Amino acid sequence: MIAGKYKTLFFDWDKTLSYSRFWERLEDPQNPHNREGEVISHFLFHENRELLAPWMRGELYTHDILTQISEQTGIDYNFIRKELEHSCRNMRFVSDEITHLIRKVRNTGVRCVIATDNMDTFREFTIPHMKLDYLFDDFLISCELGVLKFEADKEHRRIPFFDAYLKENNLNYSDVVLFDDCVDDGFYHDIGFQIVQVTKPHDLITHLGYFLSIIFPSEDHP
Numbered sequence: 001m002i003a004g005k006y007k008t009l010f011f012d013w014d015k016t017l018s019y020s021r022f023w024e025r026l027e028d029p030q031n032p033h034n035r036e037g038e039v040i041s042h043f044l045f046h047e048n049r050e051l052l053a054p055w056m057r058g059e060l061y062t063h064d065i066l067t068q069i070s071e072q073t074g075i076d077y078n079f080i081r082k083e084l085e086h087s088c089r090n091m092r093f094v095s096d097e098i099t100h101l102i103r104k105v106r107n108t109g110v111r112c113v114i115a116t117d118n119m120d121t122f123r124e125f126t127i128p129h130m131k132l133d134y135l136f137d138d139f140l141i142s143c144e145l146g147v148l149k150f151e152a153d154k155e156h157r158r159i160p161f162f163d164a165y166l167k168e169n170n171l172n173y174s175d176v177v178l179f180d181d182c183v184d185d186g187f188y189h190d191i192g193f194q195i196v197q198v199t200k201p202h203d204l205i206t207h208l209g210y211f212l213s214i215i216f217p218s219e220d221h222p
Helices: 034-047 049-057 062-073 077-089 097-107 120-130 160-168 203-215
Strands: 008-011 111-116 138-141 176-180 194-197
Touching: 034 049, 034 062, 034 077, 049 062, 062 077, 077 120, 097 111, 097 203, 111 160, 120 138, 138 160
Parallel strands: 008 111, 008 176, 111 138, 176 194
Antiparallel strands: none
């Protein structure tokens, strides 16, 4: 569990704040384009997973990825893009309680920042449509930083994904905590950067409720 001493809380997106997926509505067996969805998913997430990291580092753009999918599968590029945009614009939080809890944490003076290994679609579609910029203080997105979250510089005991932001905001590793469904090999912990692993949809609600209970012990929290 976390203590109530942190100045900034970082939140992973996928499988922490949200379980929404790319091309999600194509997964519905009743969708007339379900077969195209299966082909797209198999091509990108099974046969060509090596494309994902460069996409998330910003070395490849959405146009590059969709062009490859279209050329290799024969599915119309505009259809692939339209369905991707729809899924990105219609992502949802893991719980309706998230909005209230984030606002309550921010009202204590603690900053809430999304820290995500993600693609250019996140800034272009998800943030504006979900109005995330009204809810969170900032966004660290791997495709804009050119590095993934757990690509640490162990030789120099640095975390390139986070270090520039921490320096700009006069924060130490001990001032922050990351909520994430993934954890690293222990290096973060060794240098004093805490990760709280979120393994189930309701875990984040529990952790935020605990955090708030330390600050406001007389109130009821989730």
